[in-house]
Amino acid sequence: xxxxxxxxxxxxxxxxxxxxxxxxxxxxxxxxxxxxxxxxxxxxxxxxxxxxxxxxxxxxxxxxxxxxxxxxxxxxxxxxxxxxxxxxxxxxxxxxxxxxxxxxxxxxxxxxxxxxxxxxxxxxxxxxxxxxxxxxxxxxxxxxxxxxxxxxxxxxxxxxxxxxxxxxxxxxxxxxxxxxxxxxxxxxxxxxxxxxxxxxxxxxxxxxxxxxxxxxxxxxxxxxxxxxxxxxxxxxxxxxxxxxxxxxxxxxxxxxxxxxxxxxxxxxxxxxxxxxxxxxxxxxxxxxxxxxxxxxxxxxxxxxxxxxxxxxxxxxxxxxxxxxxxxxxxxxxxxxxxxxxxxxxxxxxxxxxxxxxxxxxxxxxxxxxxxxxxxxxxxxxxxxxxxxxxxxxxxxxxxxxxxxxxxxxxxxxxxxxxxxxxxxxxxxxxxxxxxxxxxxxxxxxxxxxxxxxxx
Amino acid sequence: xxxxxxxxxxxxxxxxxxxxxxxxxxxxxxxxxxxxxxxxxxxxxxxxxxxxxxxxxxxxxxxxxxxxxxxxxxxxxxxxxxxxxxxxxxxxxxxxxxxxxxxxxxxxxxxxxxxxxxxxxxxxxxxxxxxxxxxxxxxxxxxxxxxxxxxxxxxxxxxxxxxxxx
Numbered sequence: 245x246x247x248x249x250x251x252x253x254x255x256x257x258x259x260x261x262x263x264x265x266x267x268x269x270x271x272x273x274x275x276x277x278x279x280x281x282x283x284x285x286x287x288x289x290x291x292x293x294x295x296x297x298x299x300x301x302x303x304x305x306x307x308x309x310x311x312x313x314x315x316x317x318x319x320x321x322x323x324x325x326x327x328x329x330x331x332x333x334x335x336x337x338x339x340x341x342x343x344x345x346x347x348x349x350x351x352x353x354x355x356x357x358x359x360x361x362x363x364x365x366x367x368x369x370x371x372x373x374x375x376x377x378x379x380x381x382x383x384x385x386x387x388x389x390x391x392x393x394x395x396x397x398x399x400x401x402x403x404x405x406x407x408x409x410x411x412x413x414x415x416x417x418x419x420x421x422x423x424x425x426x427x428x429x430x431x432x433x434x435x436x437x438x439x440x441x442x443x444x445x446x447x448x449x450x451x452x453x454x455x456x457x458x459x460x461x462x463x464x465x466x467x468x469x470x471x472x473x474x475x476x477x478x479x480x481x482x483x484x485x486x487x488x489x490x491x492x493x494x495x496x497x498x499x500x501x502x503x504x505x506x507x508x509x510x511x512x513x514x515x516x517x518x519x520x521x522x523x524x525x526x527x528x529x530x531x532x533x534x535x536x537x538x539x540x541x542x543x544x545x546x547x548x549x550x551x552x553x554x555x556x557x558x559x560x561x562x563x564x565x566x567x568x569x570x571x572x573x574x575x576x577x578x579x580x581x582x583x584x585x586x587x588x589x590x591x592x593x594x595x596x597x598x599x600x601x602x603x604x605x606x607x608x609x610x611x612x613x614x615x616x617x618x619x620x621x622x623x624x625x626x627x628x629x630x631x632x633x634x635x636x637x638x639x640x641x642x643x644x645x646x647x648x649x650x651x652x653x654x655x656x657x658x659x660x661x662x663x664x665x666x667x668x669x670x671x672x673x674x675x676x677x678x679x680x681x682x683x684x685x686x687x688x689x690x691x692x693x694x695x696x697x698x699x
Numbered sequence: 700x701x702x703x704x705x706x707x708x709x710x711x712x713x714x715x716x717x718x719x720x721x722x723x724x725x726x727x728x729x730x731x732x733x734x735x736x737x738x739x740x741x742x743x744x745x746x747x748x749x750x751x752x753x754x755x756x757x758x759x760x761x762x763x764x765x766x767x768x769x770x771x772x773x774x775x776x777x778x779x780x781x782x783x784x785x786x787x788x789x790x791x792x793x794x795x796x797x798x799x800x801x802x803x804x805x806x807x808x809x810x811x812x813x814x815x816x817x818x819x820x821x822x823x824x825x826x827x828x829x830x831x832x833x834x835x836x837x838x839x840x841x842x843x844x845x846x847x848x849x850x851x852x853x854x855x856x857x858x859x860x861x862x863x864x865x
Binding site for chain 1: 703704707708711712728733736739740741742743744745746747748749750751752753754755783784785786792795816817818819821841
């Protein structure tokens, strides 16, 4: 089936991003916008706008029934869920299926398979992927048995957790019983699911991920990315390819990601997240994200592909048009996430009215944004304003160009994280490449912003 | 029409070969200025003027609730405002007991609620010693920076503390 009218059930920069591909492909774009977003830049860019619901996400972007109602109201053939919100929610996929609307994402079975950490892990094991040594711990005896295998320090993780939530570090055997009790009761309270598992704690790990695309039968790997620069499990900066990975390991990572995609009969865009152990130079499966990612543009820059277009094609039921041999990674790309946050005040959110937006432009420079002069950044959603994506001949070139581009970029009216990126790009350890996920917190300790003159 | 980053890049390429320093383009629903910023490179300033026509669904629910006189606080009482605008929650998570209830005694540092702004949680401190008199913002309700979340009857130096305390 050919998609002719696409409902975009999301907001912010990703909505603008999907609209751009629709315009290029001649697909009519309909933005489903909450009351807070009816005058947003994506609403101005879309061919049509339909009201989704009130500003509160629970009654709009997070309500599958509201999304399907909006899709039916405009007679859309397909729904693009973007990232976050309902993008990996089987309830939306099912609701779409029931009324004969294409959900631009993987099958309901795949969403279930990777949506639960333990299920995802068992699929990864079945597909032959290495996982962090560990296992489920229903009680203390089970936890002790797993601990004997993996050693200390270890992590107790909530099955229902994610994004760093529901994770506890246990340094020694003496702390296991107490931490396990705490983790189980907290998991039950926070996620409504008391199940926890225990796994080895990797002291110095990098977050490396492989982009895959499948048509349900065949799958291809579109290179890897490094997203190790994080604060409280929120990514700030990403790059492709992941630097300083031995060729052999890089090839193994791609093979592992493909094995999982093929095992799942995966159809759509997906990201296989891996934990790269810097000391052992090996990797473990972490989880699979069954959606387009925020950082997808770095992959687009180095492969020359439009991932949204590829995603729409497989959602239409078309077989992959590319083979693995068609995928070539050229140069290096970096992405700076520019958020409405105040570094000088512990990254305090800074919603408000944007006065002016001036963007760098030229070869190898791309800015994905949802704001322009006069835009209001509402307080209800995340703080991402724009992504600066820069492509260079190699990593040093990409970083140098990104630094120059940041100098030119102006988003006035709210406080942004541009200064954070300027400091980051100037850091020697970062410039050397391959920092671990603990790097950025260390970086913040030594790069406290100058508080003089700040009220 | 929309100009994609690729289109703007093409324009910059043309400008690069022209020797011009600035280009101002005005279309029906869009303005674009591309400018050379010294030696560092080109910048663009785009403004999409088109106003979206919203269809389907019901009309946006305008805030028809009559504004309660929230700002007014009787003499001698203290209003607690959010540290920044956001959605006010009275408990650390849904279903959990409230941080404080009417009648509770609070100190300057007592957490009386949290405010969620852009998916980030900021604690709200009482900022004053005294007894919680009433809540003026409901759980899950959006609060502007100047909204009154709750009202505290400040403790006098010698007495007052302990009344209503559990």
